[in-house]
Amino acid sequence: MTSCGAPRTALVRSVSVLALAAFLAGCSSDPEVVEPTTDETGVEQTVEPEVTDSAAPTDDAEPTNTAEADSSGDVDPNASALEQYAQLERDALEQFADSLDALYADVTIETTPPASIEYIYTYSMELDPDAAVEGLESQGSALEELVNSVVFPAMEAQGVTGEKQVTYTYLNPDGSEIWSQTYPE
Numbered sequence: 001m002t003s004c005g006a007p008r009t010a011l012v013r014s015v016s017v018l019a020l021a022a023f024l025a026g027c028s029s030d031p032e033v034v035e036p037t038t039d040e041t042g043v044e045q046t047v048e049p050e051v052t053d054s055a056a057p058t059d060d061a062e063p064t065n066t067a068e069a070d071s072s073g074d075v076d077p078n079a080s081a082l083e084q085y086a087q088l089e090r091d092a093l094e095q096f097a098d099s100l101d102a103l104y105a106d107v108t109i110e111t112t113p114p115a116s117i118e119y120i121y122t123y124s125m126e127l128d129p130d131a132a133v134e135g136l137e138s139q140g141s142a143l144e145e146l147v148n149s150v151v152f153p154a155m156e157a158q159g160v161t162g163e164k165q166v167t168y169t170y171l172n173p174d175g176s177e178i179w180s181q182t183y184p185e
Helices: 005-027 077-095 097-101 129-138 140-157
Strands: 104-112 116-123 165-171 177-184
Touching: 077 097, 077 104, 077 116, 077 140, 097 104, 129 140, 129 177, 140 165, 140 177
Parallel strands: 116 165
Antiparallel strands: 104 116, 165 177
């Protein structure tokens, strides 16, 4: 792991907590509030609320590798850096996948060179799209701040250059899109 590993782990935790908060905000009358803390290295950490549902699916999707070669067969260094960043995120997700399994049937991270990344969350249970959109919309500004303060700097630290963008997409188990938002740099 690179020296940027701790911020990336914090990033994935923050994104997961925000996703969970978005779910709870849209589907519960009494969502649990998660307060971030700062560890001894100054990295913001969050503690995920315990979610229990032993009947939740545990599908693990293969990561998407979209680092593309140019006409000479050379891999674009920016596409390579983007894919490396995405793989670090996937690895970090694995560290606490069990806590996400109750809420999500699948979480994938896809890249689109030169500098776009998409986090795709597929819920394990069917949600009412209208209620879910309301909850997700209420989390939009928090996601945007996270992207600007954590995701873009972490991408840059991994060597991703150019105009970056991050997309969060939420799907029902049948694959129908509930909400998607793209945050450009």
